[in-house]
Amino acid sequence: MTTDTNDPEAETPGTDTDTNTDATVAVVGGGAVGTLTALSLARRDADVTLFEAGEIAGGASGGAAGICYDAFADPVDAGMAAEAISILRDRDAIxxxxxxxxxxxxxxxxxxxxxxxxxxxxxxxxxxxxxxxxxxxxxxxxxxxxxxxxxxxxxxxxVVDTAAFTRETAQFAVSAGAEIRTGTRVQLDGDGRVDGDAYDAVVVAAGAHTGRLLDGADLPLAVExxxxxxxxxxxxxxxxxxxxxxxxxxxxxxxxxxxxxxxxxxxxxxxxxxxxxxxxxxxxxxxxxxxxxxxxxxxxxxxxxxxxxxxTATPDGGPLVGERAPGIYVATGFQGHGFTRAPAVAERLAEQVLGGDGVDAYDPTRFDGDESFEIVEGMSPDPE
Ligand SMILES: Cc1cc2nc3c(=O)[nH]c(=O)nc-3n(C[C@H](O)[C@H](O)[C@H](O)COP(=O)(O)OP(=O)(O)OC[C@H]3O[C@@H](n4cnc5c(N)ncnc54)[C@H](O)[C@@H]3O)c2cc1C
Incomplete structure (x- = not known):
């Protein structure tokens, strides 16, 4: 790895740090998506606290196959994957x-x-x-x-060692100023408070648990x-x-x-x-x-x-990434292709949390959240 984890000033290659803020942001989930989002936010000077119920990379990100490619027929997916691979290359992680x-x-x-x-x-x-x-x-x-x-x-x-990458990302996030609390399972309430504490924004990147957490805040999400x-x-x-x-x-x-x-x-x-x-x-x-x-x-x-x-599956097979309710953001529904897009998803999500644009095609509000749907296998040669 090329980046010095002990140097908080070190640039993480492939990231844009133009936006500065002192917003307080809670990130729920210490998988690839949560740690990368925490890193991107911390590098933009947000005051980030990441909560992880178990250990960093203890969820899907620790057991993934780590196959990454930009061979998606959908142009948004392809662009996100290409950007992600470029970030992974810059970190010597692929x-x-x-x-x-x-x-x-x-x-x-x-x-x-x-x-x-x-x-x-x-x-x-x-x-x-x-x-x-x-x-x-x-x-x-x-x-x-x-x-x-x-x-x-x-x-x-x-191919990427996804567990090692996620743990390293968590170290980078700490070096960039984020606080990480492992062994801390949190709940979300309807006002967006995390275990009763208020933040300017909350990012729920809790993998398979994201739907349940949002249910607890009366914000149904179309994910299984x-x-x-x-x-x-x-x-x-x-x-x-x-x-x-x-x-x-x-x-x-x-x-x-x-x-x-x-x-x-x-x-x-x-x-x-x-x-x-x-x-x-x-x-x-x-x-x-x-x-x-x-x-x-x-x-x-x-x-x-x-x-x-x-x-995690969604009705149309596309991810749910973005603002679900004012100040409450989600990132889930990757249908087996979450790692390969995570670095780019995290960049875009951090930008959105701090006032920038999200990825329209991934907007979670394209569903009401109460849809029932069949789970379709993520790996498929079909162009959709
Ligand atoms: C066997 C397998 C193979 C895969 N292969 C690939 C592949 O080759 N390529 C690819 O792109 N993708 C692959 N994937 C998918 C990929 O692993 C996921 O899409 C991606 O890792 C999801 O990352 P995440 O951060 O969203 O979720 P996770 O890694 O699951 O992280 C979520 C974290 O949130 C924590 N959490 C949950 N609830 C709470 C709470 N209440 N409070 C605090 N923390 C909480 C969990 O403990 C967990 O650590 C594979 C998945 C599996 C299971």
């Missing part, structure tokens, strides 16, 4: 690694969706292209490509928590010969992780109570991962460890 996604022979629906999405991403000036499966196999011999029908590659992509799962294989030399990938036909993503392969998805598209859910991976998922690895790399790699985490 290991560049192309992201490839593909459909297998006989899966014409996903093959067509990939072709269409790539064309729209190219319209957004993303560095993505259709790639010949044999070229893919030659570049990454660990990946079985003999039955691929259509494959695409995104070059502005990489759902469970996803991840599997880390035993060490294998194949890990050096793989890109980050999404197999649209089989419904799995994978990435090399040190000398292991991390496989994920295992989405259970049902609403979960964020205070009562199963943190270990399901038996069916663990068995399927070993089988899937045999399909993807030719070997049924055994399990080193597996786990589950919560993601």
């Amino acid at each position: 290991a560049d690694l192309p992201y490839v996604w593909f459909a297998r022979e006989g899966d014409e629906r996903n093959a067509e969706a990939i072709r269409e999405a790539v064309s729209r991403m190219q319209d957004n000036d993303r560095a993505v292209a259709i790639i010949d499966p044999s070229e893919l196999g030659a570049r990454w011999p660990g990946l079985r490509t003999d039955d691929l029908a259509v494959a695409a590659i995104a070059r502005n992509a990489g 928590a759902y469970r996803v799962q991840a599997y880390l294989s035993e060490p294998t030399p194949l890990s050096d010969r793989l890109p980050a990938l999404y197999d649209a036909t089989e419904g799995y993503y994978a990435r090399p992780s040190d000398r292991q392969v991390l496989v994920g998805d295992g989405t259970v598209p049902e609403p979960r109570d964020p205070t009562d859910w199963k943190r270990s991976a399901d038996g069916w998922f663990r068995g399927d991962c070993a089988t899937y690895l045999e399909t993807a790399v030719g070997e049924p790699l055994g399990e080193r460890r597996s786990w589950a985490g919560l993601c």
